[in-house]
Amino acid sequence: xNKTASRSYTHKQIIQAWCMYDWANSAFATxxxxxxxxxxxxxxxxxxxxxxxxxxSYWSLGLSLxxxxxxxxxxxxxxxxxxxxxxxxxxxxxxxxxVLMTGLLILVDTGDWLLASVLFVLARIGxxxxxxxxxxxxxxxxxxxxQDEVSARGYAMGxxxxxxxxxxNIAMIQFLPGTWGARLSFLSVGLWWAVFSxxxxxxxAEPPAATAPGEAAGGVIATSFKxxxxxxxxxxxxxxxxxxxxxYLIYNDGIGTIIGVSAIYGAELGFGSxxxxxxxxxxxxxxxxxxxxxxxxxxxxxxxxxxFLAFVVFNLVALPLAGVVGMRVLPSDVxxxxxxxxxxxxxxxxxxxxxxxxxxxxxLGDWDLVTVAxxxxxxxxDVIYATSDDVTARxxxxxxGQKLQLIYSVGPDRGIWAIEIDGEPLIDDNTNAPLxxxxxxxxxxxxxxxxxLAPEAGEHVLSIVNTGNNDAASSGxxxxxxxxxxxxxxxxxxxxxxLGIILGLQVIGLGFAFLAGKPLFSTLAEKMDTRRGxxxxxxxxxxxxxxxxxxxxxxxxxxxxxxxxxxxxxxxxLSRSLYASMAPASKSGEFFGLFGxxxxxxxxxxxxxxxxxxxxxxxxxxxxxxxxxxxxxxxxMLTRVDVVEGRRVAKTEDAKAGLR
Numbered sequence: 273x274n275k276t277a278s279r280s281y282t283h284k285q286i287i288q289a290w291c292m293y294d295w296a297n298s299a300f301a302t303x304x305x306x307x308x309x310x311x312x313x314x315x316x317x318x319x320x321x322x323x324x325x326x327x328x329s330y331w332s333l334g335l336s337l338x339x340x341x342x343x344x345x346x347x348x349x350x351x352x353x354x355x356x357x358x359x360x361x362x363x364x365x366x367x368x369x370x371v372l373m374t375g376l377l378i379l380v381d382t383g384d385w386l387l388a389s390v391l392f393v394l395a396r397i398g399x400x401x402x403x404x405x406x407x408x409x410x411x412x413x414x415x416x417x418x419q420d421e422v423s424a425r426g427y428a429m430g431x432x433x434x435x436x437x438x439x440x441n442i443a444m445i446q447f448l449p450g451t452w453g454a455r456l457s458f459l460s461v462g463l464w465w466a467v468f469s470x471x472x473x474x475x476x477a478e479p480p481a482a483t484a485p486g487e488a489a490g491g492v493i494a495t496s497f498k499x500x501x502x503x504x505x506x507x508x509x510x511x512x513x514x515x516x517x518x519x520y521l522i523y524n525d526g527i528g529t530i531i532g533v534s535a536i537y538g539a540e541l542g543f544g545s546x547x548x549x550x551x552x553x554x555x556x557x558x559x560x561x562x563x564x565x566x567x568x569x570x571x572x573x574x575x576x577x578x579x580f581l582a583f584v585v586f587n588l589v590a591l592p593l594a595g596v597v598g599m600r601v602l603p604s605d606v607x608x609x610x611x612x613x614x615x616x617x618x619x620x621x622x623x624x625x626x627x628x629x630x631x632x633x634x635x636l637g638d639w640d641l642v643t644v645a646x647x648x649x650x651x652x653x654d655v656i657y658a659t660s661d662d663v664t665a666r667x668x669x670x671x672x673g674q675k676l677q678l679i680y681s682v683g684p685d686r687g688i689w690a691i692e693i694d695g696e697p698l699i700d701d702n703t704n705a706p707l708x709x710x711x712x713x714x715x716x717x718x719x720x721x722x723x724x725l726a727p728e729a730g731e732h733v734l735s736i737v738n739t740g741n742n743d744a745a746s747s748g749x750x751x752x753x754x755x756x757x758x759x760x761x762x763x764x765x766x767x768x769x770x771l772g773i774i775l776g777l778q779v780i781g782l783g784f785a786f787l788a789g790k791p792l793f794s795t796l797a798e799k800m801d802t803r804r805g806x807x808x809x810x811x812x813x814x815x816x817x818x819x820x821x822x823x824x825x826x827x828x829x830x831x832x833x834x835x836x837x838x839x840x841x842x843x844x845x846l847s848r849s850l851y852a853s854m855a856p857a858s859k860s861g862e863f864f865g866l867f868g869x870x871x872x873x874x875x876x877x878x879x880x881x882x883x884x885x886x887x888x889x890x891x892x893x894x895x896x897x898x899x900x901x902x903x904x905x906x907x908x909m910l911t912r913v914d915v916v917e918g919r920r921v922a923k924t925e926d927a928k929a930g931l932r
Contacts, residue, residue, distance in 0.1 A: 287418075288561030289475035289476055290406075290414075290476055291425045291429045293406055294433070294471065295433030296466075296469045297399060297403070297465055297469070298431070299433060299460075299464045301399075301434055302437070303437060303457055303460075304377075304395065304458065306552070308437055308441060309454075309458070311605075312454045317380050317382070318330065318331075319382050320713065321716050324715055327385065330389060331388070334392050338392075339596050341393075342396075342401050342404075346400075349401070352861070355363075359478065360472075363402055363472075363473075363856040365401075366398045366399075367398065367466075369395070370395050370398025370399045370400035370465065373398060374458060374462040375459050375461075375462030376389075377458035378458050380455065407848060407852070407867065410849070411857040411860050412857060416853055419849040419853055420802055422566040422568050422877070423849035424563045424841065426847075427559070427841040427842075427844060427845040428559070428563040429842075431491040431556050431563065431841055432560050434556060435553055437461065438553065442549065501609075512913055512915070512918035513921070516850065516910070516913045518909060519910045521823060522906040523902055523903055524847070525902050526813060526899045526902030526903050527876055528878055529878070529881075529882050530839070530899065533892070537892050542759075542763055543763065544763070547829070551829065552756060553743075560841075562838045562839070563842050566809065566841070566842025566843070569842075570800055570802040570804075570805050570846070580797075581789070581793045582785035584808065587835065590780070591834060592835070594824075595819070599825040602827070606765065607827040608826025610761070610763060613760060616672040617670065617835070620733075621758065622673065622758060623673065625757040626756055628641075628658035628753050629641050632670065633658070634668035634670075635667060636665065636668065637659075637664050637738070638665070639658050640659050641657070642752075643648030643656055643657075644718050645655055655718070655719075657753065658752070659750060660750070662751075666735060666738070667735065667737075668733055668734070668735050670731070670733045671734060671756075672730065672732075673726070673757075675725050676757065676759060677722070677756070679753075679755045680752055680905070682712065682713035683713055683717070684714060684715070685747075686712050686713070686742070686752065687739065687740070687743075687748065688712075688741045688749070689713070689736050689737060690708055691706075691707045692736075693724075693726050693732050695733070698726075699737070709722060711751075712743035718754075729762075736751075765825075765826035767830070771830070782894075802915070803850060805846045810903045810910075811907070813839060814903040814904065815835070816832060817903065818897065820832060820896040821893050821896050822893075853918075853922070854915065857926050858926050881895075881897065
């Protein structure tokens with residue numbers, strides 16, 4: 273039973289308060305880190321930077337800096353919190369930094385990339401630093417038997433809270449004018465995080481300081497560094513724990529990479545932004561029940577374990593099978609399978625990228641050609657820009673297709689350009705007015721992209737006309753164009769029908785689990801402990817990597833997203849609880865600081881491996897497949913961990929400190 277809980281609150285209330293913090297801070301993970309701020313940083317805050325590539329590099333630099341700071345501080349501060357009885361104080365400190373810096377992101381507007389970078393770095397330090405001390409409270413508020421289920425409940429609460437606020441923020445961005453939707457969403461995250469963090473500070477008691485007799489002599493700082501040094505010096509004593517940390521570093525690399533590249537990979541395959549955003553929300557909400565299921569699989573007192581295990585295994589088999597068969601049996605306008613590519617004709621060009629100095633472009637007016645270096649254009653090679661300040665200049669491009677991507681540059685001397693398809697103004701669906709490009713910007717920026725959509729597929733002529741007008745702040749009406757890409761045909765899909773098929777599979781799966789759970793899975797369920805639960809999730813991730821290599825339709829992508837939701841929360845929750853069970857509660861701050869370092873380093877190997885494979889094969893498909901190596905090695909390493917011995921060492925250490 274929890275020995276440090278406040279007497280004014282029940283054990284159940286303390287558990288609920290701890291889980292509620294996952295609800296609070298997950299809004300930062302979804303809105304700030306994943307969905308909104310990265311795009312806002314590139315398109316708005318970094319609008320005055322020379323290129324999107326420069327904005328992306330600055331964003332990545334800030335991300336790396338925040339991870340480095342936390343990786344250095346986590347074990348040191350964690351150890352200090354063990355010695356001086358300060359886990360909640362450090363948690364409050366980092367939460368305050370994260371909340372304040374996140375709320376201040378409302379001040380970031382066009383061109384404020386430096387302010388955005390500083391605020392994001394500090395907010396990310398607050399977020400990741402607070403997680404160290406939040407996780408370190410787990411062995412103090414839950415018994416060893418409860419830790420799997422409590423950890424999973426926390427992840428489930430996080431999925432729900434982060435998903436709900438993200439849905440609200442997406443609606444705000446869609447309906448509020450200008451940049452206010454995004455800016456107010458940043459403020460909402462800060463407020464959400466602050467308000468829902470209150471229960472953990474009110475209900476969860478500060479764990480006692482835990483030092484061996486005579487250990488604290490010499491001061492808190494000196495004792496903390498001495499203890500940290502002794503941990504590394506006596507690494508053989510914690511051999512099983514460190515073996516698990518290495519396994520976690522490897523397999524969590526694969527999990528993090530799949531989460532990080534899923535949206536980019538889907539976009540590369542030609543899936544629309546609506547499908548990708550809804551798939552992200554799908555994972556958020558579907559992950560809730562499956563996190564709870566994985567949290568109960570290792571519980572020997574849970575009588576429904578055969579049912580839960582049968583349901584998970586059914587999804588492991590049925591989802592890939594239904595996705596692959598569905599793509600081949602159902603019509604392509606339902607499944608989102610790729611239509612036939614657009615090809616060249618006698619009078620128009622098909623799919624591909626065309627530079628502005630190629631003969632297919634009809635440049636009417638007084639034009640000059642300028643070569644821009646790759647580092648500014650953000651492309652793989654130098655880009656030729658056709659430039660003209662002639663107000664009669666017209667750029668015409670005959671193509672066979674429907675969707676185009678235009679690349680151009682903006683600057684203080686650029687003007688406003690009219691867009692025509694087949695001699696008629698292209699109508700903007702949002703304003704119901706003729707579409708124009710206002711290329712004025714305070715500074716020159718290359719590689720700006722604009723997507724255009726013809727009313728229907730077929731042969732068309734795109735015309736971009738220099739109107740001779742300019743923005744009120746512009747000093748000229750220069751027109752600059754680099755290249756046009758004729759995109760592949762638009763995938764058509766019926767998301768409601770696809771979701772209906774998936775839900776139908778879940779109903780069948782529940783029936784299968786009810787009928788076949790006990791007869792077929794009882795023996796296996798009895799052997800299911802925390803480590804085997806993690807291995808099961810990694811087997812599913814291995815299937816995801818293989819399936820990701822071959823998938824080519826929206827129905828498969830959504831079923832793959834559902835499959836990720838099955839294991840994402842459960843794998844992370846069980847990883848946290850298994851570590852908590854082998855880490856001495858008397859040194860939970862110190863050891864969860866080390867756990868935090870492994871989480872940060874796990875953001876390095878997987879992305880590097882993915883990038884290398886993508887560069888070698890010029891495609892992300894082999895890169896996705898390569899991640900299976902991380903899961904296979906991670907599973908092998910996990911099988912070498914003696915969990916019983918690791919827990920025995922932790923209990924012995926706590927007994928010396930007077931906690932057990």
